[in-house]
Amino acid sequence: MFTKKSIDHRPIITENSDLPQAEVDRQIEILKRNELVGNSDELAQKIFEASTMHTCKRGFQIICEGEEKDDVFFLLFGDVSITRKGKEIDTKSAPSNIGELAANTPGDPRTADISVVSETVRMRVISGAEFRKIRDASPEFEKALNRFIAKMNRSKIAQLGQKSTKTGMPWYVLSATVSLASMLLAALLFWMSEFSWLQSSAGTLLVGILGLVAMLLLNPDLVYRNMFRFSGFAVVGLIAWGSASWAFSFDGTGTKIPLLIDFSAGGEMKTAALVGSIVALLLLAGLSAYHDRKMSNDST
Numbered sequence: 001m002f003t004k005k006s007i008d009h010r011p012i013i014t015e016n017s018d019l020p021q022a023e024v025d026r027q028i029e030i031l032k033r034n035e036l037v038g039n040s041d042e043l044a045q046k047i048f049e050a051s052t053m054h055t056c057k058r059g060f061q062i063i064c065e066g067e068e069k070d071d072v073f074f075l076l077f078g079d080v081s082i083t084r085k086g087k088e089i090d091t092k093s094a095p096s097n098i099g100e101l102a103a104n105t106p107g108d109p110r111t112a113d114i115s116v117v118s119e120t121v122r123m124r125v126i127s128g129a130e131f132r133k134i135r136d137a138s139p140e141f142e143k144a145l146n147r148f149i150a151k152m153n154r155s156k157i158a159q160l161g162q163k164s165t166k167t168g169m170p171w172y173v174l175s176a177t178v179s180l181a182s183m184l185l186a187a188l189l190f191w192m193s194e195f196s197w198l199q200s201s202a203g204t205l206l207v208g209i210l211g212l213v214a215m216l217l218l219n220p221d222l223v224y225r226n227m228f229r230f231s232g233f234a235v236v237g238l239i240a241w242g243s244a245s246w247a248f249s250f251d252g253t254g255t256k257i258p259l260l261i262d263f264s265a266g267g268e269m270k271t272a273a274l275v276g277s278i279v280a281l282l283l284l285a286g287l288s289a290y291h292d293r294k295m296s297n298d299s300t
Contacts, residue, residue, distance in 0.1 A: 011054040019053070027053070030076050031124065033095045036144045043141055046134050047074060051126035056116050062123075063099060063114040070102040070128030078121030084112045091117070101152075103128035104135070104145060175215035182211035224292035231285035235278055242274045 016024070031037055031044035051074070056062065062073060062080060075094040082090040082098075089112065092098060098114055106128055135142050186207035190200035217226045245261035261270055 009057055009060045011056045011060065014053040014055070016049070016052065024048070027076055027124065030095050031074060034074060034097055035148055036097060036100070036141060038140065038144055040140070043134070043138060046138075047124060047126060050130040050134065051124040054123055054125050056121045056123070058116050058119055060121075061113060061115045062121075063110050063112070065111065065113045066109045068102075068107070068109050070099070070106050070131075072097060072099045072103045072126050072128065072131045074124040074126070076122040076124060078116065078118040078123075080114050080121060081117045082112050082114050094122075100131070100145065101149065103131040104149065106132070171219045172216070175212055175219075178215050179208045179212035183208035222292075224288045228285050228288035228292060231281045231288060235281045235285070238274065238278050238281070242278075 019027075028041075028044045028048050031047055032039050032041065034044075037043045037047065053076070054073075056078075063069075065084065074097045075092065077094050079091060079093045080098065081088055082092065099110075102108055102110055135145060183204050187200060187204045190203050195203065213230075217223065217230055219226060242261065246263055248260055261274070263270055
């Protein structure tokens with residue numbers, strides 16, 4: 001039996017002393033084309049001397065979202081993919097750099113996954129501490145880094161704006177359309193069943209309202225928020241209904257009012273059922289609020 005050959009994705013690390021002078025000169029020229037270096041021989045030389053060369057194969061994950069490492073990677077050759085929450089948000093190619101945010105503000109976790117998508121990637125890897133030393137010693141490098149970060153932030157804001165701009169029918173229009181269609185279908189069914197005009201009108205209106213509420217609750221962008229609102233309104237309604245029922249059950253007149261609960265018979269069981277329903281709705285409201293907040297945080 002043949003065994004499957006495992007692929008070693010570990011990077012190949014090459015020390016500066018092992019590189020021929022021609023390769024050293026070539027890498028310094030590539031570093032000079034980096035946006036942060038700005039064609040500075042001095043900065044390119046400093047970055048080269050403070051870093052080592054890593055060669056990685058396709059599929060190697062350079063950065064993991066959430067980790068607290070702060071190395072910076074200057075791409076010399078190849079392409080990488082940047083993903084967040086499993087979705088690709090950007091790609092970068094040589095002579096770009098990655099990882100500068102974590103190095104600039106040490107202690108912050110990485111905000112995305114970055115992996116190799118070309119056949120190979122060669123890059124210079126510099127520790128966050130060495131990166132900050134170069135930044136602090138060079139005002140021009142610090143200005144370039146600040147401009148680079150500001151440009152990244154503007155790009156993120158633009159992406160959020162595109163994300164929030166949606167095409168197609170607005171959900172409230174779709175909800176109203178479904179509600180109207182439900183009312184027309186209900187009216188036809190009530191007419192075929194020979195209900196009275198009043199019964200048909202009331203039933204049709206009820207079906208339309210229920211259809212509209214159901215569609216609004218199913219809005220994929222606001223499903224948890226709408227569930228929170230629905231639960232809140234339901235709690236208020238149950239409390240008002242229970243209070244009115246309790247008051248009329250023991251008003252001393254013995255009057256029976258339709259749709260109200262009669263607590264004078266089996267009051268303990270009915271009270272327990274009402275309180276249990278209110279508690280269940282409060283729990284639903286709390287869970288909905290939690291998931292709505294989580295969804296909002298994930299989207300940003």
